[in-house]
Amino acid sequence: MSEIATNRKAHRDYHILEKVEAGMELKGTEVKSVRLGHINIGDAFARVERGQCFLYGCDIQPYVKASHEQHEARRTRRLLLHKNEIMRLWAASQQKGQSLVALRAYWKNRRVKIEIGVGKGKTKGDQRQDLKKKAEMREAQRELARFNDRGKK
Incomplete structure (x- = not known):
């Protein structure tokens, strides 16, 4: 497909x-x-x-x-x-x-x-919640990547 x-x-x-x-x-x-x-x-x-x-x-x-x-x-x-x-x-x-x-x-x-x-x-509130959840997930992924990069050095 x-x-x-x-x-x-x-x-x-x-x-x-x-x-x-x-x-x-x-x-x-x-x-x-x-x-x-x-x-x-x-x-x-x-x-x-x-x-x-x-x-x-x-x-x-x-x-x-x-x-x-x-x-x-x-x-x-x-x-x-x-x-x-x-x-x-x-x-x-x-x-x-x-x-x-x-x-x-x-x-x-x-x-x-x-x-x-x-x-x-x-509703607008639902859309805002989705954006907030997406931003939190993105920030968590960044922190995880930063943590993993520190361990490699």
């Missing part, structure tokens, strides 16, 4: 409760553009409508060398999931405060896959 794109804001803004792997229905020029790395899922989210799951806000730039047919960059794309997965995601998205967020896009067996996470929104 080689990673194509990640949504770095997702883990900052949401507590990820569950992750699901989904295929993406793409046109030919979209696949070629994804191969070149022209994909952005920073604002992407999923929604279940009429028994199918769709991805909104995924930006795949047009393929420059396309001859006659070009795709729309921010079109709605259908996600390929089993019916029971779709129903589970629909039930999760109906709960208050939970949404379906695109976490990362990657290649798996020559197919583009996208990881969808069921996220519960973080």
Whole structure:
């Protein structure tokens, strides 16, 4: 699995409760553009409508060398999931405060896959706590490295 794109804001803004792997229905020029790395899922989210799951806000730039047919960059794309997965995601998205967020896009067996996470929104206090915890861990790692360096001399 080689990673194509990640949504770095997702883990900052949401507590990820569950992750699901989904295929993406793409046109030919979209696949070629994804191969070149022209994909952005920073604002992407999923929604279940009429028994199918769709991805909104995924930006795949047009393929420059396309001859006659070009795709729309921010079109709605259908996600390929089993019916029971779709129903589970629909039930999760109906709960208050939970949404379906695109976490990362990657290649798996020559197919583009996208990881969808069921996220519960973080408050500002939660975000501050995460930053504080991260800073404390970083400082502890520095102290540990300093301690280990002193022992080698």
